[in-house]
Amino acid sequence: MLDTIGASTLEDLYAHLPEEVRFPGGLNIPSGKSEYEIVDYFRARGAENANQHANFLGAGVYHHYRPVLVDTVISRGEFLTSYTPYQAEISQGALTAIFEFQTMICQLTGMDVANASMYDGSTAVPEAAMMAMRITGRDGIAVARTVHPEYREVLGTYTRHLDSARQGVRVTEFEYDAESGQVDLASLELALDENTAAVIIQSPNFFGIVEETKQIAEMAHAKGALLVFVFTEAVSLGLLEPPGDADIVAGELQSFAIAPSYGGPFAGILACKERYVRQLPGRLVGETKDANGNRAFCLTLATREQHIRREKATSNICTNQALIALMATVFMTLYGKQGLRDLATQNLAKAHYLGDKLWRRFKGPYFNEFVAATGVQSAEEINRRLLGFKIIGGLPLDRFYPELKNSVLLCCTEMSRRADMDAVAEAFGA
Amino acid sequence: MIEKVRAHPSQNESLLFETSSPGKAGYQLPELDVPTVDPAEALGAQHVRREIGGFPEVSEVDAIRHFTRLSTWNYAIDLGLYPLGSCTMKYNPRVNEAVARTEGLMWIHPYQPDALSQGAFAIMAELERALAEITGMDAVTLQPAAGAHGELTGILMVRAALQAQGNPRKKVIVPDSAHGTNPASVRMAGYEVVNVASNDRGMLDAEALARMVDEDVAAIMITNPNTLGVFEEHISNVARILHSKGALVYMDGANMNALAGISRPGDYGIDLMHLNLHKTFSTPHGGGGPGSGPVAVKKELEPFLPLPRLQHAPSGWSWNYGRPQSIGRVRAFYGNFGVLVRALAYIMAHGGDGLRRATLDALLNANYLRKMLEPHYEIAYQAPSMHECVFSDRRQAANGVSTGAIAKRLIDYGFHPYTVSFPLIVPGALMIEPTETESKQELDLFVRALISIAQEAEENPELVLMAPYSTRTTKVDEVAAARKPILKWRG
Numbered sequence: 001m002l003d004t005i006g007a008s009t010l011e012d013l014y015a016h017l018p019e020e021v022r023f024p025g026g027l028n029i030p031s032g033k034s035e036y037e038i039v040d041y042f043r044a045r046g047a048e049n050a051n052q053h054a055n056f057l058g059a060g061v062y063h064h065y066r067p068v069l070v071d072t073v074i075s076r077g078e079f080l081t082s083y084t085p086y087q088a089e090i091s092q093g094a095l096t097a098i099f100e101f102q103t104m105i106c107q108l109t110g111m112d113v114a115n116a117s118m119y120d121g122s123t124a125v126p127e128a129a130m131m132a133m134r135i136t137g138r139d140g141i142a143v144a145r146t147v148h149p150e151y152r153e154v155l156g157t158y159t160r161h162l163d164s165a166r167q168g169v170r171v172t173e174f175e176y177d178a179e180s181g182q183v184d185l186a187s188l189e190l191a192l193d194e195n196t197a198a199v200i201i202q203s204p205n206f207f208g209i210v211e212e213t214k215q216i217a218e219m220a221h222a223k224g225a226l227l228v229f230v231f232t233e234a235v236s237l238g239l240l241e242p243p244g245d246a247d248i249v250a251g252e253l254q255s256f257a258i259a260p261s262y263g264g265p266f267a268g269i270l271a272c273k274e275r276y277v278r279q280l281p282g283r284l285v286g287e288t289k290d291a292n293g294n295r296a297f298c299l300t301l302a303t304r305e306q307h308i309r310r311e312k313a314t315s316n317i318c319t320n321q322a323l324i325a326l327m328a329t330v331f332m333t334l335y336g337k338q339g340l341r342d343l344a345t346q347n348l349a350k351a352h353y354l355g356d357k358l359w360r361r362f363k364g365p366y367f368n369e370f371v372a373a374t375g376v377q378s379a380e381e382i383n384r385r386l387l388g389f390k391i392i393g394g395l396p397l398d399r400f401y402p403e404l405k406n407s408v409l410l411c412c413t414e415m416s417r418r419a420d421m422d423a424v425a426e427a428f429g430a
Numbered sequence: 431m432i433e434k435v436r437a438h439p440s441q442n443e444s445l446l447f448e449t450s451s452p453g454k455a456g457y458q459l460p461e462l463d464v465p466t467v468d469p470a471e472a473l474g475a476q477h478v479r480r481e482i483g484g485f486p487e488v489s490e491v492d493a494i495r496h497f498t499r500l501s502t503w504n505y506a507i508d509l510g511l512y513p514l515g516s517c518t519m520k521y522n523p524r525v526n527e528a529v530a531r532t533e534g535l536m537w538i539h540p541y542q543p544d545a546l547s548q549g550a551f552a553i554m555a556e557l558e559r560a561l562a563e564i565t566g567m568d569a570v571t572l573q574p575a576a577g578a579h580g581e582l583t584g585i586l587m588v589r590a591a592l593q594a595q596g597n598p599r600k601k602v603i604v605p606d607s608a609h610g611t612n613p614a615s616v617r618m619a620g621y622e623v624v625n626v627a628s629n630d631r632g633m634l635d636a637e638a639l640a641r642m643v644d645e646d647v648a649a650i651m652i653t654n655p656n657t658l659g660v661f662e663e664h665i666s667n668v669a670r671i672l673h674s675k676g677a678l679v680y681m682d683g684a685n686m687n688a689l690a691g692i693s694r695p696g697d698y699g700i701d702l703m704h705l706n707l708h709k710t711f712s713t714p715h716g717g718g719g720p721g722s723g724p725v726a727v728k729k730e731l732e733p734f735l736p737l738p739r740l741q742h743a744p745s746g747w748s749w750n751y752g753r754p755q756s757i758g759r760v761r762a763f764y765g766n767f768g769v770l771v772r773a774l775a776y777i778m779a780h781g782g783d784g785l786r787r788a789t790l791d792a793l794l795n796a797n798y799l800r801k802m803l804e805p806h807y808e809i810a811y812q813a814p815s816m817h818e819c820v821f822s823d824r825r826q827a828a829n830g831v832s833t834g835a836i837a838k839r840l841i842d843y844g845f846h847p848y849t850v851s852f853p854l855i856v857p858g859a860l861m862i863e864p865t866e867t868e869s870k871q872e873l874d875l876f877v878r879a880l881i882s883i884a885q886e887a888e889e890n891p892e893l894v895l896m897a898p899y900s901t902r903t904t905k906v907d908e909v910a911a912a913r914k915p916i917l918k919w920r921g
Contacts, residue, residue: 001798001870010790013797014692016814020666023694027782028563035525038775046534048549050542057539060762067457069494071531074716077508078501081522083846084718085504088906089898090841093504094717097497100446103918107484113917116718119575122762150762157736157758161589161620210477239469241479261530262550263540263763264575265720277915283718288911291896291904300911306578306614307852311623316614319576319708323716333446333493334456337485345469346462352472353464365473383543392542418463 054420055392058369058411059206060121060148060232061263062255064343065415070257070330074323084283084322088298089290094322095297098285101329108237108332109229109251110244111271115282117325118268118317121232121252122151125200126158127270127315128250131279132198132226133169134314140195141171142225144183146205148232149400155200170195181209181362181371183216192223202230203243206400207409208351208369209362210240217245234328235413236367238335238344248272257331258324267324278304281315343414350412350421357425361407368413371397374406375429382408382427389423443499446486447919456490484921503902504717505846511872515818515849515861516609516657518687518709523779526713526772535771540763544748550767551747555740557774558724561705564785565683566696567726571735572765577684579760580704580723581615581651586757587702587727587734588649588678589619594734594755599648599677605634607658607853612651612682621648628855632656632811636664636671643675653682654695657853657861658811659796659818661688669699678702683726686710687865688793688817691786702727711773722769736760791866792817795873799864802877806884810856817865823858831887831894833858838905839886839897843879 007013014022033041055063074080078093085091085098098116105114118124129141141159143152152173159169175187183201192199199220203211213229220227229246231237234255243249254266272280278301286300306313335343347368361371372394374382379396386393394410401407412421469478488496505512512519530536538550558570574580585602592598601624602616613623626642629635634652643650650672655661662668669679681695681703687710689695695703707713707722715721727735737756738749749764780788793816800809800819807821823833837847837860849861864873886894898904 001794005794005797005801007797010794013790013793014661014816016663017661017693018663018666021661021693021698023566023692023697027691027785029560029777029782029785032781032784033778035779038525038778039529041778042529042532042535042553042771042775045549045553046532048552049534049538050546051534053542053546055539055542057541059541061539061541063537063539069456069490072494073497073501075527076498076501078504078506079497079717080527080714081507081512081519082504082717083512083514083517083519083715086850087505087837087841087847088908089838089901089903090505090846091503091717092903093500093502096443096445096500096503097717099917099919103445103447104485106918107482119579119720120762123575123579123760148762150759153737153759154761157586157760158618160758161586162618210473237479238482239478240473241477259536259768260539261536262538262547262767263765264761265722265766265768267720277917284915284917286911287916288907290906294903296903296906298906298908298911300908300915300917302912306610308610309614310610311613311617313610313614313617316578316582316611316618317576318578318609318611319706319715319721320719321575322718322720323714324720326717330493330497333486333488333496334490336450336455336457336487337482338453338487339455339457339459340482340485342459343457345467346459348469348472349462349464349467352467365477367473387543392539392546395541414459421464 050392053390053392054417056394056410056424057392059395059409061260062233062411062413063260063415064235064255064413066257066259067331067334069334070327073330074326079323079326085299088296092297095285097326097329099287099297101325102285104332105269105271108242109249109271110242111249112274113277113280114269114271115280115284117320117322118270118282119321120264120266120268121250122154124250124268124270125151125230126155127281128228128248129155129159129198129200131248132228134279135276136197136226138195138197139169140193141169141198141200142191142196143171143173143200144202145173146176146183146207147200147202147230148206180364181207182211182364188219192225196223196225198226198228200228200230202232204233204236204367204369207362207371208366209364210367213243214245233368235344235347238340239348253328256328258327265321265324267321267328279314282317282320346414350414350416354410354412354421354424357430358428369409369411372408372410372428374408379406379408385427386424391420391423443496445919446488446496447484449492450487452487454487454489456488456493510845511864511868511876512846513848513862513864515863516684518863518865520712520865521867522712522714523776526775529775530768530771545746548746551740553771553774557770560777561724561726564690565703565726566694568729569732569735570724570726572724572770573736573761574723574725575761575766576719576721577704577706577723578611578615580725581611582618583736583760584680584702584704584725585615585619587731588680590734590755590757591731592648600646602648603642603650607656607855608651608653609657609684631813632658632660633662633813634664634668636667639668640671643671643677645675647675647677649678649680651680651682653684655685655688655816658820659815660811660813661816666698684709685817688789690789692789696728702731707769707773712776713769713772720766720769722766788866795864795866795868799862799873799877803880806881807860810859818861818863820856821860822856823860826884826887827858829887829891831891833860835894836883839883839894840879841898842900845876845879
């Protein structure tokens with residue numbers, strides 16, 4: 001091959017580079033390892049992490065069972081090692097699966113259109129906010145304090161510098177009701193004005209409480225603002241009323257057979273009403289026909305996207321989370337209409353079993369997470385004690401809500417065992 | 431009526447919603463070990479949904495057949511050469527998949543106590559160190575979820591750093607050969623995009639650039655090698671020009687597969703850059719993601735990196751949130767950790783020397799293809815190629831055969847097409863990146879296919895224009911799809 005090229009050594013291939021850009025040394029990275037050594041290294045690192053612990057953490061990342069078939073499907077090289085399906089004729093597998101994904105997300109959320117995925121729930125939120133600003137021509141965002149704190153931080157990062165011509169975007173947070181844990185409607189009313197592009201709420205919210213979405217939608221719409229509905233616990237949609245009153249839904253599908261993996265890779269979704277589709281960022285698959293008149297699928301409405309529109313695009317997103325969205329697609333297929341409801345009902349029962357034993361901070365309806373007051377003990381003391389039983393306790397909330405001292409966010413799923421829940425109750429002194 | 435009208439049973443697969451039948455399901459739940467709860471009572475009847483209309487109802491066997499059949503309609507690296515330029519479709523080693531599924535790495539919660547996540551910290555620290563070494567940079571954030579996300583993170587850091595000096599400035603210079611994500615990211619960070627044209631060698635013109643750079647310019651975004659596969663020879667000079675006006679140099683590292691081990695951007699004036707772990711470091715593209723887009727920076731920019739940062743003390747690893755100059759979070763939690771695990775496994779398998787050797791093999795393969803194809807296709811620019819080469823369809827277009835048609839015909843020869851019509855500065859571009867993991871045998875098959883298509887374009891252009899012939903679906907009508915969008919199954 002070198003002869004063909006007319007080079008005598010491999011080094012000749014970059015001899016044309018100026019000397020100052022050539023790296024003369026060798027990289028300070030240990031020499032190549034065998035497969036066995038690599039497996040061994042990661043096994044050792046895994047052993048340094050929590051192992052075989054029962055886990056009562058939720059807060060945006062949930063321990064749900066992953067059906068075996070999910071990895072069977074996504075491990076097929078045809079899905080795993082293919083690129084974004086730009087060449088429709090040899091990508092019908094990926095395109096068909098994405099079309100099914102888009103359909104299922106619409107069925108689940110009550111929206112008309114869903115894109116092919118976003119990086120995760122947290123980045124879907126600012127994309128939804130920007131979308132609402134383009135649609136309404138306004139630049140105020142009102143966000144509930146009960147939206148996941150890290151999602152709100154990401155929203156802050158994205159909006160802080162957005163479009164200097166508009167001199168920044170104004171993000172206003174509104175409060176929760178200390179009794180119910182739901183949105184404080186009076187506080188929301190104060191946050192709304194003629195410049196509000198979007199009202200952003202999460203349900204079940206960060207405290208696990210179900211919001212009165214319909215009422216909030218009416219308040220937002222009365223001011224000409226859009227409602228952005230956020231979810232972090234997708235399993236809840238098996239049982240809870242879909243947010244059909246919202247204009248845009250931004251969510252996280254981690255609960256659908258996506259392992260916690262220390263926080264990623266996950267898959268976000270962005271869905272909306274039909275009339276807003278031209279402002280929806282991200283990839284979309286559409287149905288069409290091939291030259292023989294047979295049904296076929298392809299990427300479509302690309303004029304919204306960066307590779308066509310460059311700086312005028314709806315977003316800079318290119319690579320999304322296709323394979324992870326496929327995991328969720330297989331999960332939704334296996335559980336299906338009845339299974340997702342049964343799964344959600346089990347989650348509800350488990351959480352209420354433990355919730356009923358503890359002193360819950362909020363009285364609003366809850367799904368599979370709730371805030372428990374720790375009483376005279378500190379959250380840290382309780383969690384330390386639980387670790388002795390190989391149980392990881394809930395999330396102490398003062399980390400994100402300084403006013404919520406001695407409060408722990410606990411999550412129960414179908415994987416929570418009764419004995420472990422009893423141990424948690426005991427540690428709380430219940 | 432005969433249902434299976436096509437040659438193979440898998441060629442006639444319906445959508446899930448069309449094969450569903452009431453009561454079928456592919457799940458089992460354990461018996462509930464706590465009392466049942468009535469949803470309407472617990473949640474309020476108004477909060478409980480009716481059934482999910484249209485949702486699938488299929489068995490486990492139905493499900494696996496469905497997805498397996500769909501998979502057979504996809505081309506993949508595992509089937510052969512996938513020469514998409516700037517996408518770096520190299521082999522995805524399966525050991526990476528295996529280690530990412532290690533129990534203690536897969537089932538760890540981002541909020542579990544730091545003391546119970548020390549293995550995860552160690553992996554991230556090791557990867558940060560390796561990426562800093564490869565790029566010649568001082569610090570790395572692993573948080574961005576993809577390349578474009580890394581770009582946004584980087585430009586937000588540029589803004590924060592300049593703001594800290596009192597003036598964030600207004601404009602970012604982007605070459606016309608750049609990926610579309612560059613100008614889109616610049617815009618999202620609140621800057622104006624200023625496009626700069628490449629010169630007749632396909633490179634940035636340092637003198638022209640010097641005239642453009644003023645006190646309003648915050649930064650330049652340079653892809654290097656650029657999307658023509660050409661190394662920006664004046665890059666250190668470009669950096670000097672920008673720095674002399676107080677502006678920063680951002681490098682899009684999408685093409686780092688051409689540089690790992692032979693050239694370190696941090697050594698010649700690049701202030702910050704992103705990497706695509708799903709390109710250079712072999713993590714699978716998965717039909718469009720997940721990716722991971724770490725950003726590597728010089729020391730001066732470290733205070734502005736996203737929150738949180740890894741920190742080490744005698745008691746072990748933990749997260750540091752006390753960084754007042756940080757741009758803040760760009761994503762919840764800490765990044766696409768599962769992708770990071772795979773990338774570190776790739777780096778470990780190669781070692782420093784292996785990474786360099788992979789780069790040289792990538793250059794060898796690209797230059798071999800260029801040499802073999804040059805007699806048949808017009809090379810876009812004479813400048814030497816690095817890891818990819820870009821041709822123009824000018825000769826074939828004379829017979830009405832465009833790069834798009836050649837690409838579709840390539841499918842009939844058993845290959846995935848190259849990147850079509852990009853970069854935009856080349857009329858009818860064929861952008862070809864073979865990567866280092868292809869053998870000479872596979873490259874020769876590809877060369878023969880493209881030579882044969884060049885002949886077909888001369889002798890029988892109609893044949894090329896109607897391609898592909900061998901696929902399950904013939905040519906897909908993308909225009910119709912956009913005219914009347916059908917974006918979900920309507921029953």
